[in-house]
Amino acid sequence: MTASVLANDGRVADELKAPMTAIPLKSAIGEAAYNEAMASGEYVYVGDGKCRLCHRDFFIGRKQDMHDHSMRYITQSEHRDNPKCLVCHATGFGVKSGFVSMEKTPRLANVQCEGCHGPGSKHLKIASTKKTGGGFLAGADRPDRLKKICKSCHTDRWNRSYSDFESSYAKYRRAVPK
Ligand code: HEC
Numbered sequence: 001m002t003a004s005v006l007a008n009d010g011r012v013a014d015e016l017k018a019p020m021t022a023i024p025l026k027s028a029i030g031e032a033a034y035n036e037a038m039a040s041g042e043y044v045y046v047g048d049g050k051c052r053l054c055h056r057d058f059f060i061g062r063k064q065d066m067h068d069h070s071m072r073y074i075t076q077s078e079h080r081d082n083p084k085c086l087v088c089h090a091t092g093f094g095v096k097s098g099f100v101s102m103e104k105t106p107r108l109a110n111v112q113c114e115g116c117h118g119p120g121s122k123h124l125k126i127a128s129t130k131k132t133g134g135g136f137l138a139g140a141d142r143p144d145r146l147k148k149i150c151k152s153c154h155t156d157r158w159n160r161s162y163s164d165f166e167s168s169y170a171k172y173r174r175a176v177p178k
Pocket residue numbers: 046047048050051052053054055113114117119120121123124127128131132133134135136138139140141
């Protein structure tokens with residue numbers, strides 16, 4: 001099953017021949033903002049176990065969201081440690097404190113909350129002291145960045161599940177009701 005899914009999808013072979021995709025977070029916010037944010041040390045990936053503590057509603061349909069299963073084929077294949085795949089199929093691969101491997105960082109497997117919103121440590125600090133949102137590199141207050149981060153993974157090659165932002169986001173949210 002696993003082998004056939006990978007072998008029958010011609011996009012995998014094309015991807016293996018292509019240069020490595022740029023880190024989605026970096027593409028979404030721009031290199032200068034990315035470098036500054038990483039140098040500040042304020043943005044660390046925490047894993048979605050933390051998000052669940054306050055955003056329980058978002059986890060009700062989480063199992064129906066394909067992002068939460070995005071490593072199911074890869075982890076069982078010869079590509080399980082391939083940076084060319086993990087850059088889009090894991091959370092924060094290539095970013096300091098992001099996914100490294102199933103052995104070292106299993107809590108950051110698949111495309112989690114922070115795969116779209118960026119590292120959550122600053123938000124955690126703000127949310128637990130001020131009880132408000134804020135602190136994300138791609139938070140709800142940065143719709144431009146959120147749109148860009150979708151397209152950084154859902155490229156022309158990988159766009160079967162993605163049309164325009166509104167309907168694709170609606171499709172994702174149908175899996176994550178609130
Ligand atoms: C201590 C509680 C708490 C934790 C833990 C927490 N949040 Fe929040 N979050 C809040 C509150 C309060 C708000 C503001 C009210 C709202 O929008 O629900 C918020 C708002 C948000 C928003 C919308 C506003 C914005 O800044 O973009 C996003 C996105 C978000 N949280 C994502 C996350 C993610 C991802 C995690 C895990 C990394 C997380 N939160 C962990 C309490 C928390």
